[in-house]
Every structure is written in structure tokens, then in C-alpha cells.
Amino acid sequence: MTAVPILLKHQSAARARAGLDTVALGLPATLIVVALGWRLFGTAGLAAVAVLGILSLTVIAAWRSRRFDRRWLIGELDARIPRFEDSTALLFRDPATLTGLATLQRDRLEGRIHEAAAVDLRPDWSRRAILIAWGAAVVLIAAILAWPKSDGAGTRTAAPARSAAGAAAPVLTGARLRITPPAYTGLPVREQTALDARVPEGSRIDWMLDFAPHPSMAGLEFPENTPISLIRDGQRWTGARIVDRSMLYRITAPGLTQQRLNRLDAIADAEPVVRLVDPQSQLIQLTPGQRAWTPVFEASDDYGVIETATLRITVTQGDGENITFKQRAMPLRGQGTAKQLRFSTTLDLGREGMAAGSDLIVQLIVTDNRAPERHTVEGPSVILRWPANLAMAEGLDGMAMRIMPAYFASQRQIIINAEALIARRRTLTGDAFTDASNVIGEEQAALRLRYGQFMGEEAEGGGSGGGIILPTADAPAAPALPTADAPAPRTRPEEHHDDHEGEDHADEPAAGGMGEEVDVLHQFGHAHDDRDVATLFQPQTRSALARALDAMWASERELRQGWPEAALPHANTALELLKEAQRATRIFLPRVGSDIPPVDFSRRLTGKREDIVAENPETPERPPADAVAADAWRALEERPGSTSAPLALGALDRWVRANGGRLADPLALRAAIDTVRNEPTCFDCRRRLRALLWTALQRPVPAPGRRGAPGARGQRYLDGLR
Template identity: 80%
Template sequence: MTAVPALTGHQTAARLRANLDTVALGLPAVLVAAALGWRLLGTTGAVVAAVLGLAALAAVSVWRARRYDRRWLIGALDARIPRFEDSTALLFRDRASVSGLTALQRDRLESRVHEAAAMDLRPGWSGRPIAIAWGAAVVLIAAILLWPTSNGADSQTAAAARPATAAHPPVLTGARLRIIPPAYTGLPVREQTALDARVPEGSRVEWMIDFAPQPSTAGLEFPENSPVSLVRDGTRWTGARIVDRPMLYRIEAAGLAQQRLNRLDAVADAEPVVRLVDPESQLVQLTPGQTTWTPVFEASDDYGVIETATLKITVTKGDGENITFEQRTMPLRGQGSSKRMRFSTTLNLAREGMAAGSDLIVQLVVTDNRNPERHTVEGPSVILRWPANLEMAEGLDGMAMRVLPAYFASQRQIIINAEALIARRRTLTGDPFIDASNVIGEEQAALRLRYGQFMGEEAEGGGSGGGSIALPTADEPARPALPTADAPAPARPAAHEGEAHADTPGGAMGSEVDVLHEFGHAHDDRDVATLFEPRTRGALARALDAMWASERELRQGRPEQALPHAHEALELLKEAQQATRIFLRRVGSDLPPVDFARRLTGEREGIVARDPERPERPAADAVAADAWRALEERPGASSTPLALGALDAWVRQNGGRIPDPLALRAAIDTVRNEPACLDCRRRLRALLWTALQRPAPAPGRRDAPGQRGQRYLDALR
């Protein structure tokens, strides 16, 4: 369907006229609402009122323009142009859809369209209502702006132009802080209206302060730092300072009322953190055939680390006292973001001079981008160890045992390792499974020997384990450990095989057994052997037997059979560790001498302990305690004087142990300037409670008994 453009132009013009008329009528109401919002709520209220008013005005405008549609246009043309013969609707129909007399009539109308193009169909202006609305708006806006405030002050502009006098002291009307962090932080510049701020250490803080009326001088007072003078630029006062540590400050001006202290917290730059990524442990053993090693470190920092780091490399050679060191450094370039960067390199072991019995130690040194003083941090040291017995003669590989430092696994860890090995049986079979089980058996043997030392045992001949036979104590004869219920008596290695302990000598003349027996050979110190009570000692002896049974099964590649003995050993160790008493080494008694002159005399003077003196609070803490009591809200508390000067000195002296000394000092200053502020006093009292040092608890004696109670106590004596 098509329409004649000359006719549809009337519809567009009518809608535009309706929209403009609606705006002219409603805009005064929007301006009045914005002025009222500004007077009541400030700039925010004015903006909100204006936005809501314009939205409502737009909705009304759209609603009024909807009536000027095509139906209205056809009716208006039929009513205003008689020559259209009430057939204007034919002009908006498609030519292909009409025929016969209808098509003939349409052709006649198209020849008369020029008559409609010259006509004005727009609705008229609402002149009288518009004039009334604008006149009323002007009156209302003037009344709103000129209505006096509660304090009788004029507008901000007029007050700024008037100089400060005694009758009109300056008032702080606005303040903004512009915070410029150091360049190395990469943080953007920000502004805020709050006078308290938390900024990175070394930031530049700029103040932009407005007064009304203008004072003669203005500045910033810092109680423990030099003041900052504010410079006037038109109606604004500006100043700046580098914040390198936490500080308090207040705004001052000639004639300005005393302001509260504000706070600037300087957040110190944290040192970089170096983490070892690969390998997972700091001690790694060289594997057969290994020729290179690639340690990986990760460095992180709150503002970023420098891309180039230093790797310290140390190679040790020799053993015993003949150990030599070779040290060198090499630069490394990291990868990743500056706040989390990884450093790695591949070291050729032959080029580094590694040999059997030597260690290769690497340590990463990173530096952050702090300016001017950078933080340099040394990361964890990682050791690659080449044991001396790793390269064995041909045919002796099965007898080689990797030796690491004496790191002992707990009994619980041995159980966890055994259970993990059992879970891997499907994927680990044959010799690898037996080797892994034997390694756990070695850990069990080391733990057994460690606990065996408390029983007075000595190391076994092969260095692989220790016996768990309970040696004789002061109150029980020597007896071998009985087999447990889970395992028969094993053919275990004794602590001293071949030694006889009978009362009569045995063996040939001059043998080792006869010599030791003759000179009174003892396995342990008698006092050490009686360290535990018999019950605890028996539990520990049974735990050693269970450990031996567990070790035997593990060394034979049977971790399933070793688990019951390992669990039994763990329970017995817990029982031994929870013993309620032990027998200490016997020492002589040191009793006070008996005064035979007072025996059987009934004199009790000097034998009853005096009442312990109550610990007094130090004089320094007494100042804070007295202030805390004086701030209590009770009748008559307001008359109690507050020694705020002494309290402020106490905070300065003890700032190292007070959780937040700046907040406490600011609260003291507020109470000094506003003594009638109840909330300020409550806040100061709460901060004092957290700052007071708790006195050490002291035992207290019972109150003295009454007359009846004293007679009862005398009767007991």
C-alpha cells in the first residue's frame, strides 16, 4: 500500500507541533521540581528531579502525538477540502487493488492533491496555558531560591564573594582529595570526597578545599609532621604532600571552627614471594641416566617483579671435611605477567661439574619494581643430590640403596604409604612392586630404631634396624619380647647377637662375652631404662614388636599382611604417648631443716604463708585504666576529670603494642575538642579497652572465715 508524500507530510508536521506544545506546557513544572530538589537535597536532588520530570514529560508528549494518525489525516482532508468528495481514503490504497469507477475516482483525486499540499493542518499552540505555566514557574523558582536557610546564610556564590568577618566566620563547604600513586604501582589517579584515605606508600595526595566566606589563611596541620600551607586559586585552596607513613591531619583556617582529625594510611609495598613449582620438594635425588635438570620457580608481587632475575648455582664436591664449593650466577628472563612470572632454565649436569657424591644447589633471586628502594628476595634453595653409591659395579645394582638424610616417617604415614601401594597393585607388579614395598620397610625400620632408643637399645650390626627386646629395669628381670597374636616369634636380628648374659661365664677364655661380663657390660643407663612406668614400657615394647612384624612383611613384598601389625603399632604408640606419669631420674631430697626448738610447742607463728600481694598495674597503664573508668556512663561520671594530655603521651609511648594507635589518638583529640559528644566518649572508651594490657592472673586467697568458721578450723587442728 502506498500513500501520497504530500499528504503524509501533514501528519508529521501535526505530530511535531503536538510534541513542542507539550514540552512548552510541561517544562516549567520540571524546572520547578529541579529547583525544589536542589534546595532540599543539593545537586543530587536536582538531577534526580530533572530526570524524572523529563521522563514524565516525554511520556505525555508521545501520548498526545498518537492521536495524529492516518485516520485523523483522512478525516481532516475530507473536512477541509470539498473537492476530495469524502474519498481521501482512496489515495492511500494500492493502485492495483482498485478498478472501474473506483480507479476513475482515484485518478480524479490525484489531480487535486496540489490543493491539499498548500494547506496547514497542524494544531494550534496552547498560548494562554503556556504563558500561565511559565509565569507561575518563574515565581515559584524565585521563591525557592530566595527562601532563607535555617542558619541564615546566603547562597554559596554570594558567601564566597564576601570576606570573612567576626559575624560571618568561614565554613568548610567542600573538599576533594586527588591521590596520585607512585608510577611503579601502575595504579590510576583517583579522586574522592572523603577526607580519610588509604593510599599506597609514597603516593602524592593533593587537597582541593572550598570555604565560604574566604578566610585570610588556610593550611593542613599534621600533629607529628610539618604543616602544609594551602594556596588560594580563585575560590579554591590547594595543597599537596607525599604520604610515606600513616599520619593524622586536620584542616585549619583563620576563623574556622576546630575540625576533627582525619587519617591517611600508607600501605607498604609487600616483598615478592618466590615459590618452587618444579620439583615439588627442595631435595631431589639424581636418577640413573639423568644428564639435565630443569628447576622452575614462580615469583609474584602486588605491583610486579622485574623481568630479569638471578639464579645462584652452587656445586659441592667431596665428603666429610674435604668438601669444596663452586659458586656462580646466571641471569634468567621470566615469562608471564609482571605480577606472576615464571623463571626456568635447563642445567647440563656434566657442564656444571656434577659427579658422584656431589650436590647441585640452585636459588632464585628476584627484585620488584619498587622505586627508589627495590625489594630483593631470595627464594627457596633446591638441592639435586648425586649419591656416592649410585654408580655401582656391574652385578651389584640389586644391593645398592639410595641414602638420604635421616628423615623419619611417622607410623601413620607408613600406614598411608602402604595403603597407597596396595591400591597401585594393578598397575605396579613384579619387581617394582617389591622394591616400593621394601622402601616402606626401610622407613618402618628407621622408625623402629628411633623408638628403640627410648628402650635402651643399641643399633643393629647392619645399620638397618634395631631390636625391640625389653631390657631389665630396676623392678623387673630381663625377658625377651613375646610374639604378638598376629605374628609368631620372628627370626629377628638381636641387638647383640652372640652375647650371653648368664650368671656363669660361657664360651672360650678371652672371648668377647667373658670380657664384657667380667667388666659389667650394660646395654643402657639404669636411670634412663626406668624412665617409663612398667605399663608404659610394656606398651612401647609391644609397639616395637609390631613394627618389626610390619617391617618383615614389607621387606618381603606383602603390604597387605603388614597393615594389621602397622595399625597395632600405631595404637600402642598412642597408648604410650598418653601415659599419665613417668619415673624421673632419682635425685636427693632437699627438705628444709627441722627446728627442734619449736617441736611440740604448738607455736604456729611464721609457718603460715602470707597473703600474696596483688599485682599492681604499672604506672603507665594506670593512666589508661583511670581514663577508661572516668569515661564510664554512670551518675557523677561527667565530673571526673580526664587527663587527656597524659593519655595522649601514654599512646605515643606504647604505640608499638596498641592495635590502632592512630585511631586512639584521633579519638582523644575529638573528646578534647568536643567534650559534650557522648558518642565520641563511647568510642574512646571502646578503643581504650582494646589497648589496655591484660594483667597476669594471680591466685587469690579465700576470705577470712567468721567466728563460727574459725572455731571449726581450730577444732580440726
């Protein structure tokens, strides 16, 4: 079996460090014993004690180095290097004995062996113990050399002290946490003395604990995870764990006072965020003469974005159900810092196959540098639309008009657009401001025409007041709507007839497609009277709609003249009138047939009211979902002269586990419950638990209150009604 030399170097370095650490710790004791032997037995004693001391140091150093074996090396490499994927053992096996996936995995690991060169597996120096040992050695050697004669009293008096110390309960005297974030985060290794920590998800935490005196064993207890046994390394106890989710833990040792639960919060890696920089809107129209388009995206992430992204490009052609599309992907390289990259490219519209009626859709797909599983995010889609009705006459490109489909507009949206235009007045020139106001006026006109068909108006009819403009024989034809509808034929009054039999409605207008104006009256009903007086509404509803059309007409007039401030009052009036018309046309029907109780004719007209109202049935009492938490909150209340109610901490802990998904901080609640269980006399702990329970309880749903009893005057009124 052939081992990888670069990995074996870590084992040799760890053994050497352990041996040197042992020598540094044991040499002061050896020197003390040598000085004592020389003082008691002369040169012969000095030589004998020196040989024995060196042999003892050699044996102890070899014994301490034994734990740095092949198994230890494999475990440390798996824990320190995530890219080894817990498969380091394959590197120490004979390649001839491997088959299938094991061979492929070993080949992958051999390509990642260089990552092990930057890992330091040597144990830490026992600095504190070494300093104490050498300081004590200097003091004791000086005392031994100053003795007038040899005496063993010191040895006899030291034994009871060590015995007493060995019988004392251990106490946690020091603690340090070394936090090693995952490599992809780029964060440095840090140390802290606090036992609570917030670390990136996947971080490795090394505990370094000091006890006085040392217990026989020590460990870390995790309520919902496998416990960890600490290993004594000189004067320090160490252990490590990968934190892949938030958890609680406690330090344990025989004879050690019960410790409170500490928490480790694992901060999950956020997905990258893709933002559209240019254009400002996700739907834009092609400008006359435009031949290229440069969309710009920005991607950001908490730890970094991969420099190379993918731009998905889709081109659609056709109309209705005959739409075809072609899609391709283009790699893009970002510019900027690793945490914030900007991606852009210039697309040739002719090369992409754009034509009248086509849409060019682009979407950026980015990936962060998370390991081992990366986050892939698709950004917002941006549409460049080439409308089929976009006229571009030679020399008149600046007069081309962009018309959006009518179904994009609503009265509320027109008000929002007008307010936004007023806010932008300072940034727009006079002509640009007037043009933008005129575009909103066109949207107002299209919406007015859509509502006008319910009033029996012509294509360019206005409201029902002075704003109505009817076409005459000499008047020019009304401009077409921004849809593909043809004007509906006008029904003449003399064509009215009452008999429906033998009718042929084949010539009635068909339903419009998406974005087209629909003649609702002729499509869904029979119009046999004059269209100018035909309506689907009641007279009061027709009046409200007519006034709304008048307000729309006034709003349109002001907008087309570039006065959006003057148009806003009319637009708001139109919106309120439309709401009034909508409320008036609502019809409420019962879902099932009425079930009226039979009439008792024997009591009819007698005035007897006994037993005509059923008694209110008793509603079964159902305990609320938070009954356990509410009872615990009440039991934790502190009132003068009251005794503490018993706490069902076991049931409360089960309630927290069952409802952890909706609680804001379940770990804090569980830690507070554990503290109150172990320290029942801690009033501050009880107050903290009660405060956390208050934030965890669900807010009750507001319910209508029962009407109060009427007063004397009200009762006389009710009696008069009877």
C-alpha cells in the same frame, strides 16, 4: 647560566595558563563595567572604561603569573619526579661552577630530563568561578541594558552586603584530594572527595579546598609533622605533600570551626614472594639414569617483578669435614605477566660437576620494581642429592633403592607419612602404592633397630615378644642399617666380671657421626653382662619399650605388604608406648642444695601448731602497664544516674604514643582522643573511644584461683589428719 629548555617550557605553560585563567575570570567584570559606563556616559565612557579594564586585566594577570618563577619550577619538579632526587636546582646552574659529586649528579639528571616531558605543571582552570562570573555577567549586563536611566543605587546597596560577607566566619564548602601514586606502581591518578585516604607509600596528595567566604590564610596541621600552608589559586586553596608513612592531619583557617582529625594510611610495598613450583619438595634425590634437572620457580609481587632474576647454583662434593663447594650465578628471564613471572632452566648435571655424594643446590633471587630502593628476596633453596650409596646396576635401574638417612625418621613422622599415603591411594597405581608403603616400612625398620639397641638386641632383632627374629648359624646375615655403622660385637655371658680395674676399653665402638646409629650403651657406659639382658632402664620402662618394639614390628610387617591402613593402629600404639617410656625415664634434680630450717626439739611430739606457718607477706601493689587506658575506659562508662568521671586525655594520648608499636590501630585511637577533647558533649565519640580502648587493653594472664574453704565434712577430715 644556561637553563634546560624542556624544563623552562613548563614554566612558560604555567604562566600562560595563569594569565588566561585571570582573563577568563576578570573579563566578565570588565564587560559589566564597560556596559555600565556606556549606559551612564555614552561612547566616551565606554572607551575609557574599556581601556582601563584591559590595562587592569593585564596587570593582574602579570601579578598572578609572578609566583611561577624559577624557585616554584624547581620545587614542583622535585615533588613530581622522584628520580630527580631533589636535585633539580643543579640543572639551572652553570656547569663550570660545579665540582665533585655535584657534577656527577647533574650528569645523571641530564639523562633523566625526558621524564619531565610527561609532567603537567600548569594550574587548574577555575572552572566553577569562571562559570559563576560569566553567568553573573550575563544577568547584570542584561539588567544594565534594561535600565530606563542610570542610577547608582545598586552600587550603594552592594557594599554593605560585601562588608557583611567579609565579616562572616569561613566555612569549608568543598574539598577534593588528587592522589598521584609512585610511577613504579603503575596506578592511575585519581581524585576523591573524602578527606581520609589509603594510598601507596610515597604517593603525592594534592588538596583542593573551597571556603565561603575566603579566609585570610589556610593550612594543614599535622600533629607529628611539619604543617603545610595552603596557597590560594583563584577561588581554590591548594597544597601538596608526599605521604611516606601513615599520619593524621586537620584543616585550619582563622575563624574556621575546629575540624576533626583525618587520616592518611600509607600502604607499604610488599616484598616479592618466590614459590617453588617444581619439584614439590626442597630435598629430592637423583633418580637412576638422570642426566638433567629443570627446577621451576614462580615470583609474584603486588606491583611487579623485574623480568631478569639470578639463579644461584652451588655444587658440594665430599663427605664429613672434607666438603668442598663451588658456586656460580646464572641470569634467568621470566615469562608471564609483570606481577607473576615463572623462571625455569635446565641444568646439565655432568657439566655442573655432579658425582656420587654431591649436592646440587639452586636458589632464585628476584627483585621488584620499587623505586628508589628495590626489594631483593632470596627464594627457597632446592637440593638435588646424589647419595654415595645409590646403586645403579646396568639393566636394573628400576631396582635401585633410595635410602634416606635414619635421622630423618621418627615414629610420629612415620604415622604422618602413612596417613598421607592413604589419602593418595586413588592417585597411585597398585605397584606404586605398594612401593611407597614399602619405603615407609623401611623407615619403620630403621627406627625399630635404633630403639632395639637399648634392649640388647642384635642388628635385626625385633620386639621382645613373638616378633623377635634372632640370627642363627644357618640364617643369612642381617641387612645393613641405612648408616655407616658396623654391627656391634655381642658380649658373651661368660665374659662377665665385677672387677673394673685394669680394663682396656679401646675396642669399644666409637661415637657415630651425624645420621649414624650410635651404640649408646657401649659409648657412654660399661657393659659387663649379657647384652640380651643389659639395659639402661628400670624394669617397667623396659617392658614399655619392649611392647613398643613389638608394635613397630607389626607396623613394619603391614607396611611392607602394602597395607598402611592396617599398620596405623600398631604405629599409634608404638608412639604412645614410646611416650610412656620417655616419661618414665625422666629424672628431676634440684638446681641447688636443700636448705631445711632447724628442728625445734622443744616442740617435738607436742602437737602445737602455733607460729609454724609464716604470715603471708604483703605483695607490693604495682600498677599494670595499661592502668591509664583502663582508668579511661572506666571513666567513659555510661550508667544511669552516674556522673561522668574526669578523663585524663593528655595522659591517655601519651600512653598511646608510648605503646603505639603493639597497638593494632594507634592512629584511630589518637583521632578518637582528639575528637573527645574538642567535642566533650559528643556521646557517640565517647562510645567509639571506649570501644577502641577495649581492643587495645592487654588480656590479663590467667592465674590459679585460691582454694575455697572446706565444708563441715571436709573440716572434720582435716582435723582427723592432724
